[in-house]
Amino acid sequence: MIDRDLYPVSPEWAARAHMNREAYEAARVAARETPEAFWAEQARRLDWITPPTVIKDVSFDKDDFRIRWFADGALNVCFNCVDRHLPERADQMAILWEGDEPDQSGGLTYVELHREVCRMANVLKSLGVKKGDRVTIYLPMIPAAAVAMLACARIGAIHSVVFGGFSPDSIAGRIEDCGSRLVITADEGLRGGKRVPLKANVDAALEKVAVETVLVISHTNADVPMTGGRDFRYGELKQGVSDDCPCEPMNAEDPLFILYTSGSTGKPKGVLHTTGGYLFWVSWTHELVFDYRPGEVFWCTADVGWVTGHSYVVYGPLANAGTTLMFEGVPNHPTVSRVWEVVDKHRVEIFYTAPTALRALMREGDDPVKATSRASLRLLGTVGEPINPEAWRWYHEVVGESRLPIVDTWWQTETGGVLVSPLPGATDLKPGSATRPLPGVELQLVDAEGGVLEGATSGNLVITDSWPGQMRTVWGDPQRFFDTYFSAYPGKYFTGDGCRRDEDGDYWITGRVDDVINVSGHRMGTAEVESALVLHPDVAEAAVVGFPHDIKGQGIYAYVTLNAGVEATEALRADLVRHVRAEIGPIAAPDVIHWAPGLPKTRSGKIMRRILRKIAEGETGALGDTSTLADPAVVEALVAGRG
Numbered sequence: 065m066i067d068r069d070l071y072p073v074s075p076e077w078a079a080r081a082h083m084n085r086e087a088y089e090a091a092r093v094a095a096r097e098t099p100e101a102f103w104a105e106q107a108r109r110l111d112w113i114t115p116p117t118v119i120k121d122v123s124f125d126k127d128d129f130r131i132r133w134f135a136d137g138a139l140n141v142c143f144n145c146v147d148r149h150l151p152e153r154a155d156q157m158a159i160l161w162e163g164d165e166p167d168q169s170g171g172l173t174y175v176e177l178h179r180e181v182c183r184m185a186n187v188l189k190s191l192g193v194k195k196g197d198r199v200t201i202y203l204p205m206i207p208a209a210a211v212a213m214l215a216c217a218r219i220g221a222i223h224s225v226v227f228g229g230f231s232p233d234s235i236a237g238r239i240e241d242c243g244s245r246l247v248i249t250a251d252e253g254l255r256g257g258k259r260v261p262l263k264a265n266v267d268a269a270l271e272k273v274a275v276e277t278v279l280v281i282s283h284t285n286a287d288v289p290m291t292g293g294r295d296f297r298y299g300e301l302k303q304g305v306s307d308d309c310p311c312e313p314m315n316a317e318d319p320l321f322i323l324y325t326s327g328s329t330g331k332p333k334g335v336l337h338t339t340g341g342y343l344f345w346v347s348w349t350h351e352l353v354f355d356y357r358p359g360e361v362f363w364c365t366a367d368v369g370w371v372t373g374h375s376y377v378v379y380g381p382l383a384n385a386g387t388t389l390m391f392e393g394v395p396n397h398p399t400v401s402r403v404w405e406v407v408d409k410h411r412v413e414i415f416y417t418a419p420t421a422l423r424a425l426m427r428e429g430d431d432p433v434k435a436t437s438r439a440s441l442r443l444l445g446t447v448g449e450p451i452n453p454e455a456w457r458w459y460h461e462v463v464g465e466s467r468l469p470i471v472d473t474w475w476q477t478e479t480g481g482v483l484v485s486p487l488p489g490a491t492d493l494k495p496g497s498a499t500r501p502l503p504g505v506e507l508q509l510v511d512a513e514g515g516v517l518e519g520a521t522s523g524n525l526v527i528t529d530s531w532p533g534q535m536r537t538v539w540g541d542p543q544r545f546f547d548t549y550f551s552a553y554p555g556k557y558f559t560g561d562g563c564r565r566d567e568d569g570d571y572w573i574t575g576r577v578d579d580v581i582n583v584s585g586h587r588m589g590t591a592e593v594e595s596a597l598v599l600h601p602d603v604a605e606a607a608v609v610g611f612p613h614d615i616k617g618q619g620i621y622a623y624v625t626l627n628a629g630v631e632a633t634e635a636l637r638a639d640l641v642r643h644v645r646a647e648i649g650p651i652a653a654p655d656v657i658h659w660a661p662g663l664p665k666t667r668s669g670k671i672m673r674r675i676l677r678k679i680a681e682g683e684t685g686a687l688g689d690t691s692t693l694a695d696p697a698v699v700e701a702l703v704a705g706r707g
């Protein structure tokens with residue numbers, strides 16, 4: 065069956081948009097047939113110190129592997145995001161800030177942002193931070209987070225932002241992996257009326273790994289302990305530096321940041337993005353996908369600790385002379401109307417969020433939405449996970465009053481920015497489909513053996529050529545980069561996602577095909593949760609799978625085998641959940657813990673996750689082929705033990 069639920073591009077959108085259907089088709093052809101000329105022309109949107117002449121230098125082949133874009137160009141990201149807007153837009157708001165409580169708001173104009181960034185950059189320099197050094201940032205959603213990122217970019221330091229919801233152990237692992245010299249944190253964050261003990265978490269992390277310096281920003285003014293010689297109050301150091309700091313000229317391929325993301329195996333990978341290609345990609349996609357005009361109020365609800373926050377809270381909007389809104393709070397505090405009240409208060413024009421947030425709000429009914437005006441909105445977007453058509457329609461009809469296009473944007477930490485999405489002036493919308501690849505993005509669907517699938521079909525999503533925003537390597541482990549993404553299907557980038565293509569050629573992402581689960585739009589490796597569980601002294605073995613969850617999209621289902629003699633009690637269950645929260649962070653907390661007398665394994669000892677997934681989904685009648693099981697009784701016991 066073809067899904068004929070179609071929302072065509074309106075004539076007004078086709079007329080006003082940066083890219084209409086004809087322009088989109090022409091750009092696709094140009095990007096494919098004359099990539100050098102096409103990207104050289106597009107890249108002129110950035111302000112280059114030395115414009116690039118070498119545009120695309122890429123090979124996905126094992127023996128000749130390289131990904132380089134604009135490789136002889138020089139530029140500075142901070143200059144592009146701040147300084148170049150000063151002549152025309154010094155007094156325009158660059159960052160609008162909405163705090164946890166409705167009476168807390170503020171922000172920075174471009175001239176203020178410039179001053180703040182220069183000060184922070186000079187403080188970093190005074191603490192010995194140099195080009196190429198790594199700086200870990202562990203901050204709440206406050207303007208200082210963007211200032212810290214931009215200050216690093218200004219002096220050529222590589223930032224590694226760690227999401228404020230991650231635990232001390234997770235912070236320590238990330239600091240150690242990239243060898244940060246310095247951590248920038250705040251006393252506390254605030255979320256939904258609760259205090260987040262950021263500095264205390266950093267202190268706990270630094271019991272496991274050392275850094276030279278901790279820079280502490282006062283946010284709640286909590287009285288946090290300071291370690292002499294190591295910890296410094298930013299507010300004090302800031303007084304002693306100049307508000308003028310030159311931008312370091314950077315090669316296009318110099319690293320900009322590292323961001324850790326979960327994979328199917330091992331510890332999180334440090335995804336490395338570089339200066340020219342990344343900035344170009346987020347700027348270009350932000351303009352095209354959201355049909356963005358300088359000065360429009362853009363609200364992406366993601367935390368800066370995730371790639372969506374990097375690309376569409378900070379770098380994309382600021383590169384495009386935008387006004388970006390940072391929200392420290394949560395959607396249901398103090399009421400479930402908060403999101404829409406913030407839209408009205410700041411006259412938000414473009415709103416970009418995750419399906420999980422929409423599903424949670426949808427559950428509260430239409431009244432909290434209808435109590436607000438939302439008249440300022442002109443475009444809606446989603447990201448992070450597939451959106452179910454029901455949530456899409458609610459977003460369209462209730463939030464958007466059937467007048468606003470919705471862009472369902474598919475991309476990954478690894479891709480830097482959006483790769484597949486409708487363009488509001490060019491693409492007819494289908495609820496649940498990310499529709500078409502952007503110009504320059506060459507998708508294929510392949511079967512497990514790598515055979516290319518044509519026409520309307522389903523398969524594994526691969527990308528056959530590079531795009532400027534592609535990640536360049538895994539920090540410190542280029543072999544892992546190649547093995548993870550380029551070895552399954554030689555010569556192609558494997559996304560890890562399954563996908564369907566319909567008769568019209570539109571793409572429908574179906575979800576991960578590897579052992580990564582998508583919890584509330586956040587990636588979590590099952591292996592990470594398993595490692596955390598087996599660290600508990602009472603746990604012998606654990607296997608974790610995803611299962612469908614009404615709000616989160618996927619929930620975390622953990623099968624746990626206890627050590628001999630340990631009793632499976634409710635108290636132990638609660639303790640295991642607490643333990644995982646402490647090891648990784650609240651987002652990794654299992655939704656279900658299933659006491660397993662044993663785990664289903666093949667005769668060679670491999671856990672049969674397929675069976676565990678089926679049991680978690682409640683499909684115990686359709687377990688498929690179980691003939692390779694070492695001990696079929698294990699499965700019977702698990703089915704019987706499902707609560």
Ligand code: 6R9
Nearest residue numbers: 447448449450472473474475476477573576
């Ligand atoms: C940007 C971001 C990437 C994974 C990706 C896919 C899922 C993201 C999606 C989507 C369906 C969309 N995903 N956007 N699935 N439709 N519009 O989320 O990056 O955290 O690295 O996650 O998220 O499974 O592979 P990241």
